[in-house]
Amino acid sequence: MLGYYLDLAVRSLKRNKILTALMIMTLALGIGASITTLTVLRLLSGDPLPQKSARLFYPQVDPNTLDGYVAGQTKPDATMAYPDAMNLLHARRAKRQAVMALTQAKIIPQHANEHPYFSDGVMTTADFFGMFDAPFQYGGGWTADDDENRAALVVIADFLNDKLFGGANSVGKVIRINDHDFRIVGVLKHWAPQPRFYTQDLGSRDYGDGDGVFMPLQTARSMDMGPEDTECYASVTDVEHLELAPCEWLGMWVELGDSAAVTDYKSFLDGYVKQQIALGRFKRSDTALLGLMGWLSDQQVVPNDARLQVYLAFGFLLICVVNTVGLLLAKCLRRSREIGVRRALGATRRAIFAQFMVEAGIVGLAGGLIGLLLAELGLLGVRHQPADYASLAHLDIQMFLFTFVVALVASLIAGLLPAWRACVMAPAPQLKAA
Amino acid sequence: MDIRPILSTLRRHKFTASLLIMQIALTCAIICNAIFLIGQRIERMDIASGIAEHELVYVNLAYIGSRPDAMARAAADIAALKEIAGVKSVTLTNQIPFGGSSSNMGIRADLMPQKDTINAAQYLGEDLLSTLGVQLVAGRDFRPEEYRDITDVFAALGKGDLNAVPKQALVTRAVAERLWPGQNPLGKQIYVGQGIPLTVIGVTAQLVRPNQFGEGAQYSVINPIRVSITQGAVYVIRCAPQDREQVLKTALAKLKGLDPNRLVLDKGTVDHLRRDYFQDDRAMAGILVGVCLALLIVTALGIVGLASFWVAQRNRSIGVRRALGATRNNILHYFQTENFLLTTIGIALGMVMAYGINLFLIVHYELPRMPAFYFPVGAGLLWLIGQAAVLGPALRAAAVPPVVATRSV
Numbered sequence: 001m002l003g004y005y006l007d008l009a010v011r012s013l014k015r016n017k018i019l020t021a022l023m024i025m026t027l028a029l030g031i032g033a034s035i036t037t038l039t040v041l042r043l044l045s046g047d048p049l050p051q052k053s054a055r056l057f058y059p060q061v062d063p064n065t066l067d068g069y070v071a072g073q074t075k076p077d078a079t080m081a082y083p084d085a086m087n088l089l090h091a092r093r094a095k096r097q098a099v100m101a102l103t104q105a106k107i108i109p110q111h112a113n114e115h116p117y118f119s120d121g122v123m124t125t126a127d128f129f130g131m132f133d134a135p136f137q138y139g140g141g142w143t144a145d146d147d148e149n150r151a152a153l154v155v156i157a158d159f160l161n162d163k164l165f166g167g168a169n170s171v172g173k174v175i176r177i178n179d180h181d182f183r184i185v186g187v188l189k190h191w192a193p194q195p196r197f198y199t200q201d202l203g204s205r206d207y208g209d210g211d212g213v214f215m216p217l218q219t220a221r222s223m224d225m226g227p228e229d230t231e232c233y234a235s236v237t238d239v240e241h242l243e244l245a246p247c248e249w250l251g252m253w254v255e256l257g258d259s260a261a262v263t264d265y266k267s268f269l270d271g272y273v274k275q276q277i278a279l280g281r282f283k284r285s286d287t288a289l290l291g292l293m294g295w296l297s298d299q300q301v302v303p304n305d306a307r308l309q310v311y312l313a314f315g316f317l318l319i320c321v322v323n324t325v326g327l328l329l330a331k332c333l334r335r336s337r338e339i340g341v342r343r344a345l346g347a348t349r350r351a352i353f354a355q356f357m358v359e360a361g362i363v364g365l366a367g368g369l370i371g372l373l374l375a376e377l378g379l380l381g382v383r384h385q386p387a388d389y390a391s392l393a394h395l396d397i398q399m400f401l402f403t404f405v406v407a408l409v410a411s412l413i414a415g416l417l418p419a420w421r422a423c424v425m426a427p428a429p430q431l432k433a434a
Numbered sequence: 435m436d437i438r439p440i441l442s443t444l445r446r447h448k449f450t451a452s453l454l455i456m457q458i459a460l461t462c463a464i465i466c467n468a469i470f471l472i473g474q475r476i477e478r479m480d481i482a483s484g485i486a487e488h489e490l491v492y493v494n495l496a497y498i499g500s501r502p503d504a505m506a507r508a509a510a511d512i513a514a515l516k517e518i519a520g521v522k523s524v525t526l527t528n529q530i531p532f533g534g535s536s537s538n539m540g541i542r543a544d545l546m547p548q549k550d551t552i553n554a555a556q557y558l559g560e561d562l563l564s565t566l567g568v569q570l571v572a573g574r575d576f577r578p579e580e581y582r583d584i585t586d587v588f589a590a591l592g593k594g595d596l597n598a599v600p601k602q603a604l605v606t607r608a609v610a611e612r613l614w615p616g617q618n619p620l621g622k623q624i625y626v627g628q629g630i631p632l633t634v635i636g637v638t639a640q641l642v643r644p645n646q647f648g649e650g651a652q653y654s655v656i657n658p659i660r661v662s663i664t665q666g667a668v669y670v671i672r673c674a675p676q677d678r679e680q681v682l683k684t685a686l687a688k689l690k691g692l693d694p695n696r697l698v699l700d701k702g703t704v705d706h707l708r709r710d711y712f713q714d715d716r717a718m719a720g721i722l723v724g725v726c727l728a729l730l731i732v733t734a735l736g737i738v739g740l741a742s743f744w745v746a747q748r749n750r751s752i753g754v755r756r757a758l759g760a761t762r763n764n765i766l767h768y769f770q771t772e773n774f775l776l777t778t779i780g781i782a783l784g785m786v787m788a789y790g791i792n793l794f795l796i797v798h799y800e801l802p803r804m805p806a807f808y809f810p811v812g813a814g815l816l817w818l819i820g821q822a823a824v825l826g827p828a829l830r831a832a833a834v835p836p837v838v839a840t841r842s843v
C-alpha cells in the first residue's frame with residue numbers, strides 16, 4: 001500500500017514542480033536555520049565534564065561590608081580573598097579541593113632567535129588535575145608538599161609541548177617562564193573543557209583553546225605573577241601584596257562524593273563564615289555552594305545573542321511550517337475531484353489520509369536533507385565569526401539525526417490539516433460539480 | 435469597493451484564509467522585533483567617541499613586574515616617538531576608548547560617601563587632550579607644572595598623604611550635567627575614593643569610556659597624572675590619517691630599539707579598535723537583516739502560492755463575473771482588496787504578538803521597550819510585500835476571458 005501512496009505522492013509533487021520546490025525550500029531554510037543555531041547553543045551550554053560535573057562544587061563566601069546589603073537577597077561575590085581561600089583549602093573538608101587564578105605567562109623559547117610569547121597560565125594547587133580529570137600524556141601533577149615548598153614545577157599543555165619540544169616526552173626538562181626556570185613534571189593530553197568552567201570570573205574568555213601552563217600558586221606568586229582579575233571590597237593602598245589586600249582574586253572548586261557530603265560541606269562553610277564574623281573579619285553571613293552546571297547558569301556563560309538566535313530561528317521555522325501548511329492545503333483543495341473519484345471507487349478515509357501524509361512526509365524528508373546542507377553551510381558561516389567559540393561549531397551525529405526528526409515532525413504537522421481536510425471531504429458533491 | 439462579497443468568499447475558505455493571516459501575523463511580529471533589534475545594534479555601533487579616531491595609532495606593550503626606572507623609561511619612549519616624522523602628538527595613557535580593559539572610579543558631588551555616586555572612566559596621561567583630539571568646551575587644559583608622576587601619587591596615597599595628589603580634574607559635559615544640572619561646573623568639587631576633593635578646571639565635549647557603555651557612555655574624568663610603563667599602559671600617537679601605517683611601523687622599530695625585551699601585546703589604528711569592539715554587534719545585525727529578508731521572501735512566496743491557487747480555483751466564477759459585466763480592473767481590485775483585508779487582519783494580530791515578544795525580551799534580555807514607530811514600519815513592509823506578491827496572480831485573474839463562464843470545466 002505504502003508503495004502505491006509513494007507513487008501517488010511523487011506524481012502529485014511532480015505535477016506542480018515550482019510549488020513543490022517552494023515548499024521544500026522554505027522547510028529547508030527553516031530547518032537549516034534552526035539546526036545551525038541549536039548546534040551553537042548546545043555547544044555553548046554543554047556540560048564541560050560530563051563524567052564529573054555532578055560532584056564538583058563552587059564554594060562562595062562574602063567578605064563585603066554591609067553597604068547595600070539586603071539579608072538573603074545579596075549574592076556572594078564570585079571570587080575569594082586569599083586568606084579565605086587558604087583557610088578553606090587547608091581545612092581539607094572535601095574529597096579534593098583546589099584554588100586557582102589566571103595569569104599571563106611569558107614563555108621564553110629554547111632557541112635564541114625566536115621571540116618570547118604569552119601563553120594563558122593557571123596558578124593553582126595540587127588537586128587541580130585529579131579533581132578535573134585532566135588527562136596526562138607524560139608525567140603527572142605536583143603534590144601538596146610542592147605547593148607549600150614553592151617548588152618551581154610546571155605542567156604544560158599538549159600544544160605547548162608540541163611547539164617547544166616537538167611532542168617528545170619533556171618531563172624533567174626546564175622552561176623559562178617570566179624570567180624564572182620551571183621544571184616540567186607533566187604534559188597534558190588535549191584538554192579544553194567547553195565552556196572553560198574553571199576560569200569563570202577569573203578574567204579571560206569562556207570558550208576556545210585550553211590553557212598553556214599550570215603552575216603552583218605559591219610559586220607563581222613568589223615570582224610576582226599577578227592574577228588577571230582582581231575585585232577589591234575596601235580601599236587598597238598596596239597592590240603588590242595581594243595576599244594581604246582586601247581583594248578577591250581566587251576561585252575555589254571542591255569535589256564532594258554524595259549529597260550527604262554536600263550538606264556537610266555547606267554547614268562547614270556556614271560555620272566558617274560565623275567564625276569569621278565572630279573574629280570581626282566578615283559582616284555578611286551568606287554562603288553559596290553551587291554545583292558545576294548551576295554555577296555556569298548562575299554566571300550566564302551562554303551569550304544572550306546565541307539564545308536570541310535560537311528563538312529567531314525557531315520563529316522562522318514556525319512561519320515556514322505555517323507557509324507549507326497553507327500551500328499543501330491549497331493543493332489538496334484543488335484535488336477535491338481526484339479525492340472524490342478515489343473515495344467513490346472505494347478508498348477509505350484512512351487511505352486518503354495516509355496518502356496525503358506520505359506526500360507531506362516526502363516534502364519533509366527532502367526539506368530535511370537540504371536543510372542539513374544549509375545547516376552545514378550555516379555552521380561554516382559561524383566558524384568564520386569572530387567569537388571565541390567559533391572554531392568549535394560542527395554538526396555532530398546527534399544533531400544530524402535530530403535534523404531529520406525535526407524535518408519529519410515539522411512536515412507531518414504541516415500535512416495533518418490538509419490530510420484531514422482531504423479525508424473528511426464528502427465525495428458526492430465533488431463528483432457532481434465535475 | 436464593496437467588501438461584503440469578499441468577506442463572504444473568505445468565510446467559505448476559513449482554513450486557508452486563517453493560515454495566511456497567521457503567517458502574516460507571525461512574520462509581522464518577528465520583523466517588528468528584528469528591526470528594533472537591528473536599530474539597537476546600529477545605535478550602539480554609532481556611539482560618538484569624541485576623539486580624532488582617524489588620526490590615532492596605538493601600541494600596547496607587555497611588562498613583567500615593576501621596575502624602579504619605569505617613569506624615566508616612559509619619558510624616553512615618548513621623547514623618541516615625538517621625533518618620528520609626521521607625528522603631531524604622543525601620550526602614554528592608562529586606557530583608550532574601545533580598548534578591552536578599563537579603569538573606573540566612583541565620583542560624587544558631595545562629601546557624603548555612597549551618596550549618588552556615578553561610575554566614570556578615569557583617564558590619565560600627559561597631553562591626553564591634544565593627542566586624543568578631545569574638545570574643551572569650557573575652562574582650560576592642565577598646565578605642564580600640574581602633572582604628577584603616577585608612582586609618586588601611589589606612594590603618597592599609601593602613606594595617607596593627600597597633598598601629593600593633583601587636585602585638578604577635567605570632566606566631560608555629560609558628567610557635569612549629571613552632577614550639577616544647569617549650573618556652571620567650573621570650580622566645583624568632585625569627591626573620589628575616601629573623599630579626596632578634586633576641582634573641576636575644565637569641561638570637555640564628548641569622551642567615551644573604554645567599555646561598559648551601559649554605565650553612562652560619556653562619563654569620563656581626566657586627571658593630570660603621568661603614567662609609567664606598566665601593564666595596560668598604551669602609547670597613543672596622533673598623525674595625519676595617511677601617515678598612520680608608516681608612523682606605526684617606525685614607532686614599533688623605535689620602541690624595540692630602546693628595549694628589545696618588550697613584547698608588543700597589541701597595536702593598530704583606533705579605527706580598527708572600534709571595528710573590533712563592535713564586531714559581535716555587526717555580526718548579529720547582519721544575521722537579523724538576513725532573517726528579515728528570508729522571512730519576507732518566504733511570506734511573499736507563500737502569498738503568491740496561495741493566491742495562485744485561489745485564482746485557479748475561482749476561474750469559473752471570475753469568468754461569470756466578467757460575463758456579467760465586471761471589468762478587468764474590477765477583478766484586479768477584488769484580489770488586491772482581498773489581500774489587503776487579510777494582511778490588515780494579520781498585521782493587527784501581529785502587532786499584539788510583537789508587543790508580547792517585546793515584553794518577553796524586556797524581561798529576559800534587559801532590552802528597552804520598543805518605540806511605537808517600529809509598529810507602523812513592520813505594518814508598512816507587510817502591506818507592501820502583500821500587495822507586490824498578489825499582483826501577479828491578480829493580473830492573471832484579471833486576464834481570465836468571460837468565455838470561461840460558458841465552458842463546463
